Amino acid sequence: MTATPGQHMTDEISQQPAIFADLLAGREAIAEVAEMIAERRPRFALLAARGSSDHAALYAKYLIEVLLELPVGLASPSTTTLYGAQPNLTDVLLVSVSQSGGSPDLLEVTESGRKRGALTVAVTNTADSPLNSAAELSVDIRAGREQAVAATKTYSATLLALYLLVDAVRGGTGGHAEPIPELAATALDASQKVVDDAVRRYRFAERMVTTGRGFSLATASEAALKLAETSYLSARAYSGADLLHGPVAAVDEDTAVLALCSKGRGGDAMREVLDVVHERGADVCAIGSAASDVRASHRIPVPDCAEELAPVLEVLPAQQLALGLALARGSDPDNPRGLKKVTRTR
Incomplete structure (x- = not known):
């Protein structure tokens, strides 16, 4: 029997509160990995990822x-896979993030990094993946098999797993994350009507800018990817600060702006950005616990939580919006054209 368009994505979005609860129940295993990281006292962290996992990174x-006050860099896998660079990674923490754990370039980066002295950690949804075997340590995000091509539950579970890992490295117990499953269920239920209104509002948009600051920048990047791959909408993500440095010149009354605005320093910094965007006539849709505090044409509220955990919640209505827009525009978000579930690059 042929599945209804978007059914897999719909189901997987709804599974997220239960996945968060399961991940929290198993956080002792993540704490054990964190303890080994803390014992090694890395001087620098390097993150390797692609696609949605790159936004999680x-x-x-x-x-x-x-939280750890360590300098961090985002790896460019091609420096290893195409150019053969072999930098000294002694005392470096190398975290490779991949939902499938099967990308050849991330595997090569991890293998090479381990040989060059890095403490390697794989964060994946596939416990028996090649990446997990290559890394010294591994974190299982426990999201279960994902059938829709567009990542939803694996992305958010990766965020929560990364938070629990970093919090445990600094000696935390993950206490701030305990309400997340219940808050996620509330966010999904409460936002559906306003998301449906947003779908009707932006159904015929041809281009969209997504923006956020601080922790929420990752959500802006992920939202742009989801809109592009499911709705084929031309979407571009910018830091709120970078948006004002030039790209705002291309924003006008024909531009839809999706702004991530959760309570905290990042959300506070978005107010000036959205004042400028509003003055240029753009149609602003604000998502987050501070959505009501900024100038916007449409608002999708999200329950309040610790600022560093906001991306776990605020991505949920962004996923619902991508799903709704894809269906309204006549595409099947479970099977975007030209895409496969696992992309193999080198």
């Missing part, structure tokens, strides 16, 4: 820099 970059 961007989130981890903010977590590590803010």
Whole structure:
């Protein structure tokens, strides 16, 4: 029997609260990995990822820099796979993030990094993946098999797993994350009507800018990818700060702007950005716990939580919006044209 368009994505979005609860129940295993990282006292962290996992890595970059106060870089896998660079990675923490654990370039980066002295950690949804075998340590995000091509539950579970890992490295117990399953269920239920209204509002949009600051920049990047791959909408993500440095010149009354605005320093910094965008006539849709505090044409509220955990919640209505827009525009988000579930690059 042929599945209804978007059925897999719909089901997997709805599974996320239960997945978060399961991940929290198993956080002792993540804490054991964190303890080994803390014992090694890395001087620097390097993150390797592709696609949605790259946005999760961007989130981890903010977590590590803010919570652990370690310098962090995002790896360019091609420097290893295409150019053969062999930098000294002694005392470096190398975290490779891949939902499938099967991307050849990330595997090569991890293998090479381990040989060059890095403490390697794989964060995946596939416990028996080649990447897990190559890394010294591994974190299982426990999201279960994902059938839709567009990542939803694996992305959010990766965010929560990365938070629990970084929090445990600094000696935390993950206490701030305990309400996340219940808050996620509330976010999904409460936002559906306003998301449906947003779908009707933006159904015929041809281009969209997504923007956020701080931890929420990762959500802006992920939202742009979801809109592009499911709705074939021309979407571009910018940091709120970078948006004002030039790209805002291309924003006008024909531009839809999806702004991530959760309570905290990142959300506070978005107010000036959206004042400027509003003055240029753009149609702003604000998502987040601070959505009501900024100038916007449409608002999708999200329950309040610790700022560093906001991306786990605020991505949920962004996923619902991508799903709704894809269906409204006549495409099947479970099977985007030209895409496969596992992309193999080198």
